[in-house]
Amino acid sequence: MTAIDSELKILLEKPLNHLVERAINEGMIPIGYACSMVPEALISVGKLFPVSMRAPGSEGTEMADLYLSSVICTYARSLLEFALDDRYKFLGGYVFTAGCDHLRRLHDNLDYLKKPGFSYILDIPHKTGGAALEWTIEEITRLASALEKQFDTDMSRESINKAIEKTNALNRALSAIGTLRKSKHPPFTGTQYHRLIMASRVSPAEYMMPLIEKFRKTAEDSEGRSEYRARLMITGSGLDDPEYTNIIESQGALVVADRYCSGSFPGLEPLDSSSNPFEALARRTLEVTRCPRMMEGFNSRAEYIAQIAEEYSADGVIIESIKFCDTWGLESAALTDQLRAKGIPVLRVEREYRQSGEGQLRTRVQAFIESIGH
Amino acid sequence: MITAGIDVGSLTSKAVIMKDGKILSSIILKSKPRPWESADLAINGVLEKTGLSMKDINCCVGTGYGRDKIPFIHQARSEIACHAKGARWLMPSARTVIDIGGQDCKVMKLDEKGEMVKFITNDKCASGTGRFLEVMAKAMGVELSELGELSARSKNPVTLASACTVWAQADVIQHLNEMIPIEDIAAGINNAMASRVATLVSSIGIEKEVCMTGGVAKNSGVVSSLEKTLGIRIKKIRRDDPQLAGAIGAANYAETLLNGGKI
Numbered sequence: 001m002t003a004i005d006s007e008l009k010i011l012l013e014k015p016l017n018h019l020v021e022r023a024i025n026e027g028m029i030p031i032g033y034a035c036s037m038v039p040e041a042l043i044s045v046g047k048l049f050p051v052s053m054r055a056p057g058s059e060g061t062e063m064a065d066l067y068l069s070s071v072i073c074t075y076a077r078s079l080l081e082f083a084l085d086d087r088y089k090f091l092g093g094y095v096f097t098a099g100c101d102h103l104r105r106l107h108d109n110l111d112y113l114k115k116p117g118f119s120y121i122l123d124i125p126h127k128t129g130g131a132a133l134e135w136t137i138e139e140i141t142r143l144a145s146a147l148e149k150q151f152d153t154d155m156s157r158e159s160i161n162k163a164i165e166k167t168n169a170l171n172r173a174l175s176a177i178g179t180l181r182k183s184k185h186p187p188f189t190g191t192q193y194h195r196l197i198m199a200s201r202v203s204p205a206e207y208m209m210p211l212i213e214k215f216r217k218t219a220e221d222s223e224g225r226s227e228y229r230a231r232l233m234i235t236g237s238g239l240d241d242p243e244y245t246n247i248i249e250s251q252g253a254l255v256v257a258d259r260y261c262s263g264s265f266p267g268l269e270p271l272d273s274s275s276n277p278f279e280a281l282a283r284r285t286l287e288v289t290r291c292p293r294m295m296e297g298f299n300s301r302a303e304y305i306a307q308i309a310e311e312y313s314a315d316g317v318i319i320e321s322i323k324f325c326d327t328w329g330l331e332s333a334a335l336t337d338q339l340r341a342k343g344i345p346v347l348r349v350e351r352e353y354r355q356s357g358e359g360q361l362r363t364r365v366q367a368f369i370e371s372i373g374h
Numbered sequence: 375m376i377t378a379g380i381d382v383g384s385l386t387s388k389a390v391i392m393k394d395g396k397i398l399s400s401i402i403l404k405s406k407p408r409p410w411e412s413a414d415l416a417i418n419g420v421l422e423k424t425g426l427s428m429k430d431i432n433c434c435v436g437t438g439y440g441r442d443k444i445p446f447i448h449q450a451r452s453e454i455a456c457h458a459k460g461a462r463w464l465m466p467s468a469r470t471v472i473d474i475g476g477q478d479c480k481v482m483k484l485d486e487k488g489e490m491v492k493f494i495t496n497d498k499c500a501s502g503t504g505r506f507l508e509v510m511a512k513a514m515g516v517e518l519s520e521l522g523e524l525s526a527r528s529k530n531p532v533t534l535a536s537a538c539t540v541w542a543q544a545d546v547i548q549h550l551n552e553m554i555p556i557e558d559i560a561a562g563i564n565n566a567m568a569s570r571v572a573t574l575v576s577s578i579g580i581e582k583e584v585c586m587t588g589g590v591a592k593n594s595g596v597v598s599s600l601e602k603t604l605g606i607r608i609k610k611i612r613r614d615d616p617q618l619a620g621a622i623g624a625a626n627y628a629e630t631l632l633n634g635g636k637i
Contacts, residue, residue: 359439360478364495367454371490 001188001222004215008195011203012056012242015082016090019203023049028204029092029151034079034106035099036238036261036289037124039140039281041167041271043095044205045160046153051091052201052262054240055082058354067109073324074353075238076106083114092151093118095143097285099293100327118150126295128286136282144278160277170205171268173212177219178264181256182312185224188215190234190255194242197264201240228254230369233314235259235305235335237321237328243355248318251365257312259305260320266290266304292331301331302338309344316345316372318365323350345372375632378431379624380416380447381456382409382440385476385504386589388621389416391424391431395629399423400618409440417446433628437620439477451627453620454480454493460623461587462488464611469581472571472600472608473619474590476504479571481578494578499538502570504589506539507596510563513546514556521560525595528561537570564595571596572603583609587619 011017020030031043034053043050055078061068064080082088093116096107107121122139125132148155174197180186181193196215200208229252234245238261245255259265269288272280286294290301309317317339321328336346347368349361376398381388383405390400401419405412413436421427428446436447437456444450453475461471462484471482479502483492496502511518525531532549534542542563549559567590586608590596592615601608614622 360495363439363452363454363478366452367490367493370452370455371493 001192001218004211004218005192005195007211008192008199008215011199012054012195014056015051015054015087015202017203019207020051020090022207023204024090030090030204031118032088032091032094033096034075034094035097035103036267037097037099037285037291038095038122039143039285041164041277042140042144042160042281043147044167045144045147045155045163046151048092048147048151048153049204050201051203052198052240053079053082053088053094054198054202055079055353056241058082060354067113068105071324072105073102073237073322075322076102078353080106080109080113083110088114091116093120095120095122097122097124099124099291100325102324102326118146120146122285124285126293128294128296132286133279133282136286137278140278140281140285157277160281161273164271164273164277164280166205168270168273170200170208170212171270173209173216174200174264175268177212177216178268180219183224184313185226186254186256187219187222187224189225189249190232190253190258191242191246191249193264194245194255194258198240198242198262201262225254228252230254230315230372231256231313233257233259233305233309233312233317234263234320235317236319236332237325238262239320241355244320244351244361247358247361248365251362252369253365256314257308259308261289261291265308292327298331298334299338302335305335306339306342306344309339314344316347316368318368319346319348320351321349322353375629376426376430376432377625377628377632378417378420378434379456379460379621379626379628380413380434380436380438380444381453381618381620381624382412382416382436382438382444383453383476383620384439385508386617387412387416387438387440388618389420390618390621390625391420391426392622392625392629397614397622398426400615400621402615402617405440409438409443410445412440413444413446433632435624435628435631437624448628449631451624454482454495455490456620456623456627457587458482458484458490458493458623459488459626460619460621461585461611463622463626464587464613464616464619465583465585465609467583468585468609470575470578470584471619472575472584472586473588474502474504474571474586474596475588475620476508479503479574481575483578483581492578494574496570496574502537502567502574506542506567506570507563507590507593509539509543510546513543514550514559516556516560519592521564522592522594522596524557524560525564525599528555528557530555530558531561531565532558534562534566537566542566561595561599564593565599567596568599568603571600575600575604580604580606582606585609585611585616587611587616589617591616
């Protein structure tokens with residue numbers, strides 16, 4: 001597992017990794033996005049490919065702090081800092097959603113300070129239902145037209161369905177590996193799987209597939225892990241740094257499931273590529289992402305987490321939220337109560353986007369594992 | 375059966391030697407920059423007091439922020455679990471334990487058997503921790519241990535505008551420059567500290583008996599202000615020094631280990 005893990009690590013060191021560089025040299029166009037509600041398949045059509053925006057190794061947000069207030073989360077601030085530092089200059093454009101106010105402010109500032117060749121913000125309703133679906137279909141159709149116009153890419157239904165198939169194939173491959181975590185002795189750690197997922201979100205699918213296959217084969221040949229004290233699930237705000245998972249695992253835990261917007265749940269569910277692709281994409285955004293920004297469905301979101309915890313035999317759940325995250329900040333309080341009422345031990349932690357307070361996190365996780373009797 | 379518990383904290387390191395559940399000797403000293411240096415000093419110091427040597431210790435458990443860097447321990451345990459365990463040894467009726475250490479503050483809830491069922495810790499900032507008091511005492515030019523006694527003499531405590539250590543320090547300096555009596559400033563500091571800790575205690579829910587461990591438990595000003603803010607009585611630990619709770623808990627865990635128990 002060490003060799004493939006090292007390859008994945010390299011892909012996560014900086015936003016412009018060697019696979020993205022290779023794709024750009026071959027005429028492909030990277031499109032940045034920063035919310036799981038963005039339909040990734042739509043920005044995978046033709047020569048386009050999605051790059052999940054991260055700020056690996058962020059050392060501070062001095063410049064971004066001048067433009068974004070201190071109650072804007074450090075994820076949004078770190079992305080702005082990286083953009084101001086020209087570390088996202090390689091992108092052909094950005095697609096955002098009005099997922100939360102923090103991302104909206106980020107989008108406004110990017111537009112004002114570093115106007116890219118293409119910038120689009122999708123307006124997604126906070127409710128599901130017929131009218132919301134119709135609205136989202138229209139929004140996605142408009143985005144498709146804008147992408148077609150800007151990048152001269154064929155946005156016919158056939159092309160989009162082809163891109164959906166490509167995205168589905170990538171997600172199916174990741175999902176099949178993820179299922180191995182259900183085993184009593186999974187052949188890889190949560191950190192290694194986190195790296196695989198994140199590398200797949202920041203690299204073109206075509207070039208990632210051989211690496212995913214290599215990971216699968218290596219996993220197949222590896223011995224199962226038995227040296228852990230507790231199986232844990234992580235849920236909460238976007239968590240794109242596998243080092244966080246590593247700190248949790250350093251205390252004797254094995255992270256067996258994850259449900260956060262940049263993780264494997266619920267993002268890997270395949271889309272219908274046989275009918276109207278705009279509707280399939282809109283349904284994914286509204287119904288599959290299960291983001292707490294949606295006004296309804298708290299019970300079903302909580303149930304979903306409890307169900308995954310059970311399926312993957314998690315002994316407890318860690319709910320992490322980035323400081324000032326409105327959506328997860330509110331959700332996590334109610335979610336903690338709901339999960340505890342079901343008898344699931346919960347540890348709730350606030351964090352900054354950038355790795356900090358490592359010692360405290362270690363202590364809390366260790367105490368959590370001890371408190372659940374492991 | 376002789377066990378040792380060692381708690382390498384950010385400000386102080388503590389060690390205890392216990393024999394059949396009773397403390398033979400203990401030590402509290404200022405931590406060195408490297409946790410293993412603090413651990414060596416603490417264990418050697420505490421052994422010297424008893425005339426024992428390391429080979430006489432049947433089992434040793436480590437805790438505190440430097441727990442993973444102590445070379446001679448048999449196992450490391452989180453300070454949250456150790457403080458809960460130690461508090462229960464110090465006061466068997468304790469159900470809520472408030473521990474204020476050098477750089478963190480934690481509240482633990484125990485069930486009737488003394489098992490920890492819930493815990494909460496402060497965030498990363500220094501407010502509500504021993505470091506806050508240390509910085510304020512330094513700004514005032516008094517010893518940390520004097521803060522409690524000083525605040526007891528206060529007639530008109532000041533209100534600090536912020537619980538942030540940096541801003542509160544600026545506030546303290548301003549009050550000193552305005553010639554406000556030092557007792558009133560000390561009381562203001564203890565009140566600010568108590569109000570910060572009270573938020574944490576309230577969020578976990580209080581169950582009687584409540585006790586306090588850690589170095590700040592010895593500051594009577596913070597304890598009485600906390601009692602007033604929360605409207606509860608905090609039972610004073612008398613069996614031994616409350617600052618030793620983590621080390622005592624670690625030694626108790628060492629005993630459990632020796633008895634073949636899982637910790």
